[in-house]
Amino acid sequence: MADPVVEVEHLSKHFRVLNRREGLWGATRDLFSGDYKTVRAVDDISFDIHAGEMVGYIGPNGAGKSTTIKMMTGVLKPSGGRLLVDGNAPYANRQRNAQGIGVVFGQRTQLWWDLPVIESFKILKEIYRVDNEMYKNHLGLFNELVNLQALYATPVRKLSLGQRMLCDITASFLHSPRIFFLDEPSIGLDVSVKNKIRSVIRELNQAQRTTIILTTHDLGDVEALCQRIIIIDQGKIIYDGPIGKVTALFGAYRTLKVQIHNYREDTSHQLQTGLEVRFGGDGAIPVEHTEAGWTDITVNQDQVPLLEVLHFVMETFPVKDVRIVEISMENVVQQVYEGALA
């Protein structure tokens, strides 16, 4: 196989943060405090990514995803380990590294807030020294994909979130980056825009064999786009491998959310025991009481049919309301810890 475009070896990033105290008096005492703790945001991770790969880099909030991306884009200096992006050490050669990568952060924009969209493209064309022909081709491509032309004259601040996201992706792609980082690109978007963005990303990956690294906690994005998935939690990589295994796992899991009438403290315990008696296995069907009266029952459909569980719950308890949702990121991580992918 060819040389990897991203090489990560024993990479770490530690932050020193002040232990903050609570309240007015605590905040005042913090002024003179020397009480620091070290947070290991990224803790000794290693992986390689090859040209043309689409990798999902996922994990719950605060897992260290963004910190890794910020190191790969040269914004943060690693505390230890080795990191090469396209043969460059990103922090030491920030400007050179920046020329070869494209970055989209779902919660930020790199467009000029007050100016019409097309002006931002023109400025970026100069910044990245994109020649006229390439510039025309790229805008042409995006026009074909999402009819961008209609937005050219609109000031960025007047775009909808979805429109802005499409413009941001276009902007980050003008200079044909070899490696493209997308950090939470579909956050807060509705399903149709999400699909549009996914198809754009897929197109970009195929058109120029661009390597794509996608950070998200929307498993749907990863399922739709990536062949490989890296799961990180508390700064450590807990899974790195083909997506098939993971989809097989969380594809089969559903969370059954029920709202029980006259919920008492021991209700979820009763429910848990009831399920164990009925379907067997100890703790195989975890029950958890969560926000505002909802009780979550995690069901692996390969083992137990969801409908039977639902039927059982409805018969045994006075159920007010029911929802079925796909498994959450936090749940996946928990399942991985419990050896689901081993």
Add this chain to the structure above:
Amino acid sequence: MKSYVALARSSYMAAMMYRFSFSFTLIGNLLYIALLYYLWGSIYRDVETIRGMSFNQAFVYVALAGAIFTMVKTWADWEISYHIRSGAIIMDLIKPLDFQLYALSRTVGFLFFNVTMIALPSALVLFLLFGANIEVGVGLLFLPAALVLAFLVSFAIDYIIGLTSFYTESIWGISTTKEIITTLLSGALVPLQFFPDVAQRLLRFLPFQAIYHVPLTVLTSPDLGVKDCAALLGTQAAWVLILFVLGRFFFTRASRVLTVSGG
């Protein structure tokens, strides 16, 4: 180079988008000139000259300081600190640009806006409406260069102050302190000629006089020769060099401790 020009162009355009805001700045500036006229008029009521300066010279000096203020106020410190606190700094750093020149080119755009829309009209009003007239010498030829250098010194200081937000996040305190020190020690409020001789000599060794005092002296002192002017501009240029290098050195240090808020 072309990319930095494009950036300057963009901030000029962004300023133009809010076309009504500048008219208020202009009005504020004119009120300030009127205030100075009456203030210095009463100081000079019974005397012809103070420390060798006539009313006209002193008034033009401080009133033009007001016009220069809108030019050399770069806001680079506030902008950098705002980007640190909002996390937008990350969008600055993922661009293949030198951070210092990037910050500079953004302020240059506003500079052009402020010069054409605020500083020039203020100066015009000063001379037409208040009948301020002064003798000018060869110094007038040096004025444009002195103003450009003043802007660069001011930017370099603001840039360094802005970088402290990499450590402290908020720079309200430090920036206000800098503002007061600059205003007082640069001649923006009171001509430096009015300071005690010892203080004047000491201030020569600080960068602040390069911002206001040098361009104003070049304009209001008709008896300055070419050599004197060149020497004054030379000190300005030296400060630009020193402060720019300091800023670059500081950035390499500060970027190591960077943490990015949010996302």
